[in-house]
Amino acid sequence: MSEAQPIRPRAEQRYATELSMLAANDHFPRPGGWRLSPRAVRRFLLGDPKSGISRKFYGDDPLVDRAVVSLMSQQGLMLVGEPGTAKSLLSELLSAAICGTSALVVQGSAGTTEDHIRYGWNYALLLAEGPSERALVPSPVLNAMRSGRVVRFEEITRCPPEVQDALISILSEKALALPELGPDAVASAVPGFNVIATANLRDRGVHEMSSALKRRFNFETVHPIADPEFERELVLRQLAERLGPAGVTVSGERDVAEVLVRIFQDLRTGRTAEGASLNRPDAVMSTAEAVNVLHAAALEAVYLDDGKLSAAHVARQIQGVVLKDSPEDSKRLRAYVDHIVKERAGRSVVWKDFYQAARSLKFG
Secondary structure, eight states, X not given: OOOOOOSSOOHHHHTHHHHHHHHHTOOSOOOTTOSSOHHHHHHHHHOBGGGTBOOOOOXXXXXXXXXXHHHXXXXXXXXXXXXXXXXXXXXXXXXXXXXXXXXXXXXXXXXXOGGGTSEEEOHHHHHHHOSOTTTEEEOHHHHHHHHTOEEEEETGGGSOHHHHTHHHHHHHHSEEEOGGGOTTOEEEOOTTOEEEEEEEGGGTTTSOOOHHHHTTEEEEEOOOOOOHHHHHHHHHHXXXXXXXXXXXXXXXXXXXXXXXXXXXXXXXXTBOTTSOBOOOOSSOOOHHHHHHHHHHHHHHHHHHSOSBOOHHHHHHHHHHHHTTSOTHHHHHHHHHIIIIIXXXXXXXXXXXXXXXXXXXXOOO
């Protein structure tokens, strides 16, 4: 029996061929500890059709350049933005290209402690031998410092402030004291080490970062994708990547994706392409959620229908996204269907399919 493949391989696994291709033809200068030059890192993220390198990050291209420059500097990189704007994906892709692994991760939460940032102990060895290098359990941050790699800190503002501040001396001194191993025991970071942290704008106020820690980071805001064609391309690409490993195919996805992206952009911005104003739902209408909806709709089409994806499948799945945060969102979605979608249904068969299916749903 063959070994089961992971549901979601890490970026360095998914794009191993492209990374090898870039490395083999990379003759540009690179910072100490980097696997690829900054130019090759940019090509990896933004794509190069002539070389067969696919685009992986869709959005603000200059943001990628600024992020790469930040990671060459003495500052860490802080990616902030609304949920679902691909902050974690950008962090993962940058880490995979720069140091060959995106696996060094600290997941921020209320349960994150300083041990997750500094180090812990194997208590059996600690009791048997006392403090020793063998008994020490390094954190992902300490591993990154020693190996000259990038560590990712997800949802940093979900950690208590005193835990966040454990990063201050690491980012400023590029060293971590190990007093249990001796008064002079210090782990010093080697070239290539840096930190990429992420934080959701909606989480501001959960645990505000101290001004001292903020000064150790360059902040970059990752905005939602404004171009509907760009967003549709990304949604379709993500759908193919999700369905591919299962050997599943659908038809009709391009027209349906166009409707889906238009709905998400309307509700996200509170304004339609025709200029009509809308009451924006409280729910997060992100590109990531759009991918989830299209994926669920495709699965319904394949496993519960004839394999042809329609806007009706999308209508049945979208309420799971919109009706998530506020009871008022059901009224907002109903008003959108009754006015905007109804008008478009008179001009398009695809919109008509969505309208008819949406009208039969109970919005809370």
